[in-house]
Amino acid sequence: MVSSAANSPTQQGSRVTVPMPRRALAAAAVALVLPLSACGSGGDEGGSTDASGKVEGDITFQTWNLRANFTPYFDRLIAAFEKKYPGTHVKWIDQPAEGYADKLSADAGGGTLPDVVNVSPDLVAPLAKAGLAMDLDKAAGKYRPEYLDGAWASHQVPGMSGTYAFPWYLNTGPLFYNKALFTEAGLNPGRPPKTYGELFAGALRMASKSGGKVATLANVPTIEDFGRYGVTLMDKQGTAFAFNDTKGVELLTRYKELYDAKALDPQALTATPESSGKKFLTGAVAMNPGSALDLDNFKKNAPSLYRNIGITDQITSTGHVNMYVMGVMVNAHTRHTPAAVAFAHFVTDAQNQMSFAKKVAIFPSTAGSLNDPYFTREDGTDETRVRIAAAKSLKSAVNYTPVLFSDQMKTALRNEVAKALQGRESPKQALDNAVNAADRLLRQG
Amino acid sequence: MAVSVRIRRQLPTSPWLFAAPGLLVTGAFVLYPFVSTLVNSFTDRRTLLPGRFVGLANFRELLHDDMFWTGLRNSTLYIAGVVPALVVLPLLLALLVQKNIPGITFFRSAFYTPVVASIVVVGLIWVWLLDERGLVNSLLETIGIGRVGFLSDQWLLLLSAMAVTVWKGLGYYMVIYLAALANVPRELHEAASVDGAGPVRRFFSVTVPAVRSTMVLVAALSSVAAFKVFSEVYLMAGPTGGPAGEDTTLVMLVQRTGTGLTGRVGYASALSVVVFAVTVALMLLVLRADRRDES
Numbered sequence: 001m002v003s004s005a006a007n008s009p010t011q012q013g014s015r016v017t018v019p020m021p022r023r024a025l026a027a028a029a030v031a032l033v034l035p036l037s038a039c040g041s042g043g044d045e046g047g048s049t050d051a052s053g054k055v056e057g058d059i060t061f062q063t064w065n066l067r068a069n070f071t072p073y074f075d076r077l078i079a080a081f082e083k084k085y086p087g088t089h090v091k092w093i094d095q096p097a098e099g100y101a102d103k104l105s106a107d108a109g110g111g112t113l114p115d116v117v118n119v120s121p122d123l124v125a126p127l128a129k130a131g132l133a134m135d136l137d138k139a140a141g142k143y144r145p146e147y148l149d150g151a152w153a154s155h156q157v158p159g160m161s162g163t164y165a166f167p168w169y170l171n172t173g174p175l176f177y178n179k180a181l182f183t184e185a186g187l188n189p190g191r192p193p194k195t196y197g198e199l200f201a202g203a204l205r206m207a208s209k210s211g212g213k214v215a216t217l218a219n220v221p222t223i224e225d226f227g228r229y230g231v232t233l234m235d236k237q238g239t240a241f242a243f244n245d246t247k248g249v250e251l252l253t254r255y256k257e258l259y260d261a262k263a264l265d266p267q268a269l270t271a272t273p274e275s276s277g278k279k280f281l282t283g284a285v286a287m288n289p290g291s292a293l294d295l296d297n298f299k300k301n302a303p304s305l306y307r308n309i310g311i312t313d314q315i316t317s318t319g320h321v322n323m324y325v326m327g328v329m330v331n332a333h334t335r336h337t338p339a340a341v342a343f344a345h346f347v348t349d350a351q352n353q354m355s356f357a358k359k360v361a362i363f364p365s366t367a368g369s370l371n372d373p374y375f376t377r378e379d380g381t382d383e384t385r386v387r388i389a390a391a392k393s394l395k396s397a398v399n400y401t402p403v404l405f406s407d408q409m410k411t412a413l414r415n416e417v418a419k420a421l422q423g424r425e426s427p428k429q430a431l432d433n434a435v436n437a438a439d440r441l442l443r444q445g
Numbered sequence: 446m447a448v449s450v451r452i453r454r455q456l457p458t459s460p461w462l463f464a465a466p467g468l469l470v471t472g473a474f475v476l477y478p479f480v481s482t483l484v485n486s487f488t489d490r491r492t493l494l495p496g497r498f499v500g501l502a503n504f505r506e507l508l509h510d511d512m513f514w515t516g517l518r519n520s521t522l523y524i525a526g527v528v529p530a531l532v533v534l535p536l537l538l539a540l541l542v543q544k545n546i547p548g549i550t551f552f553r554s555a556f557y558t559p560v561v562a563s564i565v566v567v568g569l570i571w572v573w574l575l576d577e578r579g580l581v582n583s584l585l586e587t588i589g590i591g592r593v594g595f596l597s598d599q600w601l602l603l604l605s606a607m608a609v610t611v612w613k614g615l616g617y618y619m620v621i622y623l624a625a626l627a628n629v630p631r632e633l634h635e636a637a638s639v640d641g642a643g644p645v646r647r648f649f650s651v652t653v654p655a656v657r658s659t660m661v662l663v664a665a666l667s668s669v670a671a672f673k674v675f676s677e678v679y680l681m682a683g684p685t686g687g688p689a690g691e692d693t694t695l696v697m698l699v700q701r702t703g704t705g706l707t708g709r710v711g712y713a714s715a716l717s718v719v720v721f722a723v724t725v726a727l728m729l730l731v732l733r734a735d736r737r738d739e740s
Contacts, residue, residue, distance in 0.1 A: 101705045105492045108706070126706040130493035267577055267597045269688035284578055406707040411685055418689035444709065445491060 048337050049139040056087035057336035059343060060114035064326075067094035073359055081346050088339050101407065108132055115334040116344045119165055119327050121403045125157045127329065128164040129445070134330040135162035140341050146350060151365035154325040154399050158238025165327030166348040167365035169356065172323040172390050172397055173291030175315065176298075180308040181286040185209040192312040196229065199287075199315055200254050203263035206286055212262035218276035218285040220268050220417050221255055223410065227400025230317035234402050241402075241409075241438045244431035252420050252427035259421040269418045281305060289314065292361035292386040311386060313393065323397035325365065361387060363394050370395060404442060412437035479721075485714035492708040503715035513716065516695040517723075519603060519678075523694065524671045524727075526607040527614075531667040532660050534611065535618035540652070542619070543626055557616035564613065568680030571609050572596065575681075596681060599691040606677040606692070613677075614670075618663050625659035626652070661735040668731065669724050675700065695720050 066074065078090045093114065095103045101123055107113045113132060127133040136155075137144070143166070144152055151167035179189035185206040193199040203216035223243070227233050231248040234241050258264040265271065265285055280288035281302045298306040314321040328348050334340040346352065353364035358374065361383070369375075375391035378384060413434040420430035461468075486503055490496025507513040542553045559567060574580050575595035582592045595605045629652065637647045653660075675696040678686070684701070686693030693701070695716065703713025 105704070105706045105708065108493055123706060126493055132493065266594055270596060270602075270683040270685065272683060282578065407705045408702070408707060408709070411690070411701060414685050415690040422688060424689070441707075444489070445494060 049134055049332075051139045051338045051341035053338040054087075055085040055338045055342045057339045058089045058091065059116060059334065059336050059339050060091045060093060061116045061343065061347075062114040062118060063092070063094045064100050064118040065094065065097035066118075067092075070356075070359065073356060077347065077352060081343055084346075085339065085342060088343075090343060111333075113331050113333070115331050115336060115340040116347070117329045117331065118168070119155075119329045121154050121165075121325055121327065121399065122401060122405060122407075124155050124164045124327060124329055125403045126406070128157050128160060128162070132332050133164035134332040134334075134337070134341070135164065136166060136330065136341075137162045139330065139337065140166070140345060143345050146366055147348075148365055148367055150398070151325060154403075155327045155329075157403055158234075165329040166344050168326040168328050168348045169353060169362035170323050170325055170365050170394055170397070171291060171362050172314070172321050172394055173289060173294075174311045174313060174386055174389060175287055176280065176290050176294065177287045177310040177312060178280070178283060178305060178308055179310045180304075181206065181210075181214055181283065182310070185214070185286075189310055192310055193315060194313070196251075196254070196315055196317060200258065200263075203258050203286075204261050207258075207261045207263035214284065214286055215265035215268075215279075216263050216286045217258065218265045218268055218279050218288060219271055219273075220264070220414065220421065221251060223402070223405055223413060224322045224400040226251060227398070228314065228316045228318060228320075228322055233400065234404075238402075238404060239442075241405075241435045241442070243413075244428070244435040248431050249428045252417065252431060255417075256421055256423070256427060260423075264421070269421065292383050292390065295382055295386065309382075311382065311389075313389065318398070320396050320398040321393045322400050323394055325399050326362075361390075363391055405438070406441060408441050409438040412441070482714045482717050485711050486718045488711045488714075489709075490711040490714075492704075492706055492710055496711050499711070503712050504719075506712065507715060507719065512690060512693060512698055513695075513719075515691060516693050516698040516716075519692060520672050520674065520695045520720075520723075522603065523607060523610075523674050524668050526604070527610050527671040527674075528664055528668045530607075530611045531614050531618055531671075532664050535615050535663070536622045536652075536656065536660070538615055538619045539622035539626055540648075543623060556619055559613045560616040562613070564676040565680065567609065567613055568677060571605070572681055575605055597688065599687050599689075602682050602687050602692050603678070606674070606681050609677045609681070610671065610674060614667065618667065621659060621663060622656060625656040629655040658735070661731060665728055665731045668727055672724055672727060673720070 061078070063074070074092055078092055081090060082088050104113070104117070104119075104123060104127070108127060108130065113127075119127070119133075124133055128135075144163075147167050151170060152163060154167060155165035156163050175192070177189075177192050182189040182192075182202075185202075186209060187202050187205060193202050199216070206214055206216050221229075223233060226243045226248055229247060229251045231251065232242045232245055234243075255264060259266075259268070265276075265279060267275070267279075271279075276285065276288055277290070277294070277297075279285040281298070283305065295306070295309075298309055316322075328344045330337070330340045330344050348365070350364065350366035350369055353366050354369055354372065354374075356362065357364050357369075363370065363375070370391045375388060378388060416425070416430040416434035416437070419425040419433075420427045425433070485496065487498055487500060488496030489499045489502070538556055542549055542556065572579075576582065577592055577594065577597070581595070586592055593601065595601050633651050633655070634647055637651050642650060673696050674694050678692055678694050679697055679700075682692040686697050686701070699713050699716045699720065702708065702716065703710050
């Protein structure tokens with residue numbers, strides 16, 4: 001058998017080597033290490049905030065993980081818009097939930113941001129700062145009275161004038177609990193905790209009774225938990241964070257007690273909402289926040305849990321539950337401002353929001369819609385009970401997450417909270433560090 | 446005759462034309478991003494905002510960034526944990542499956558299967574296995590050891606991720622070793638046997654020296670891959686990099702810092718340049734060690 005020179009064995013004393021081409025090795029290594037990272041940039045042609053012209057032209061509408069379940073709804077919505085405004089054509093695209101911010105940043109950087117985009121307040125803030133989100137106070141101020149004041153204000157960015165997205169649907173949800181686990185721990189399943197004091201006391205009891213096998217909570221406190229606890233999150237000017245105050249330290253100290261007693265799941269430090277939900281389904285965790293959507297999931301995937309499911313209100317010290325706000329933004333560089341603004345308004349108007357709310361457990365942000373009998377009249381089912389309670393609480397709900405609280409800041413807070421729970425830092429030190437990190441990121445823009 | 450003249454005229458450009466597709470792809474997807482990253486590392490560029498030149502500020506900042514040192518520590522530990530295993534275990538595996546005996550193809554395929562499996566699928570399966578209530582912990586509890594926090598303890602998490610990397614990489618490097626072993630002359634083994642060498646002695650005195658260059662190649666490739674590890678740790682430790690971010694690797698830090706609408710592209714680029722420099726240094730170290738051994 002004949003082998004090539006490069007691969008032929010050579011003998012050196014008693015040692016035998018099969019030499020490899022060194023240059024090939026080096027080239028392979030360089031090829032491996034070169035493509036470490038890269039980021040693109042780009043820009044759009046400028047648009048106008050004048051939405052008074054004729055509504056016409058082709059526009060693109062991007063939603064956030066809605067195609068899988070709501071294609072017929074959006075097809076009908078788009079058809080109705082195109083019928084109302086002949087000469088328009090709406091191309092609908094949908095992006096998966098995972099990596100949505102990355103997709104937006106790639107589009108924004110590459111100058112391919114759609115004309116109308118589904119956003120949340122924390123996503124719209126950097127887009128507005130980069131001049132990519134249209135100021136709707138200027139372009140569509142006349143529609144402002146159609147929406148709840150708080151919802152309209154949710155897409156305003158501290159330090160900037162203007163509103164950068166139409167409010168779309170709102171969401172909030174109750175706290176689910178496992179009645180069977182409550183009973184096993186000697187807690188009254190008919191009387192779930194209503195205050196933080198009751199929650200923490202019950203959680204410690206649950207951990208003690210189960211020998212640390214059943215935790216009550218599965219997630220470390222996030223910025224909205226601090227808000228619900230009554231912590232001041234940011235100064236009024238929106239220039240510095242302030243959640244390292246006495247109340248903030250108090251909440252984190254209580255969580256540390258829970259963590260030490262295994263009343264907070266040991267894997268909470270790395271938990272995601274999905275993993276926490278799974279733990280609740282399997283009975284490893286006794287309480288978990290959710291929405292009316294989850295009831296279906298319990299019914300299908302955990303029938304025994306569904307038979308034992310308890311539903312209670314979010315616990316707050318402020319009297320205001322947390323709400324999530326979705327918005328619809330108009331690309332500031334759209335070539336068809338009248339059509340883009342008209343479509344964004346059409347998607348979020350009272351009639352279409354109401355129609356969407358009847359398809360899925362979300363709530364309209366338009367004024368008066370929450371008084372519709374659909375959100376006030378009981379029919380004896382759990383779903384309706386959750387819906388009515390949520391709609392009622394939404395009237396005074398607050399979006400606790402500051403618009404300027406970026407993903408990097410969330411990570412900084414989470415890491416510092418974890419250090420406090422592990423006992424590597426005091427709660428005060430951890431929150432000071434988190435605030436310093438968030439402030440530094442805020443200053444860096 | 447006319448044809449040969451035409452061919453001769455095309456000769457100077459022909460090699461470039463043949464190379465053009467590859468050069469274009471390399472230029473667009475390797476060289477341009479590399480140069481762009483290098484340039485960005487000296488700016489304060491954000492995802493959506495253009496940067497301005499800040500000199501070495503990003504590099505100075507990372508020297509004072511705890512997460513950078515955590516990332517560097519974890520990436521280095523990853524090399525220390527993964528590379529020895531990936532140099533030795535695939536060689537043993539290759540020796541096992543080298544022989545042509547009935548049914549050996551099944552084992553070769555089985556050992557190679559993790560290589561072609563999606564890392565996301567593999568990662569999720571291991572997360573389920575190692576969960577507090579997963580199969581592994583149930584078994585440990587059954588035999589009286591009790592539950593182990595594979596996914597909640599920062600060191601166990603890193604070790605678990607290393608185990609997955611080794612498990613997934615075994616088949617790949619095994620194939621490389623199989624190719625190298627095929628080139629080892631059988632006469633050497635026969636001669637060693639005649640001289641009274643047993644299997645262990647033959648392994649150390651014949652097999653290992655014969656595949657030494659391949660071992661260097663495997664060490665080089667696996668150390669670069671280990672230093673750039675992302676998926677395994679991301680999947681098992683979560684996007685925040687484990688408890689308090691203590692399992693974050695350098696590439697995870699690059700991803701976390703530089704992506705999203707508020708990503709710090711300039712700083713992430715500086716981190717990438719450091720990763721590049723360390724990796725090249727690592728390669729040079731391995732090659733130098735190889736050269737010294739040979740001489």
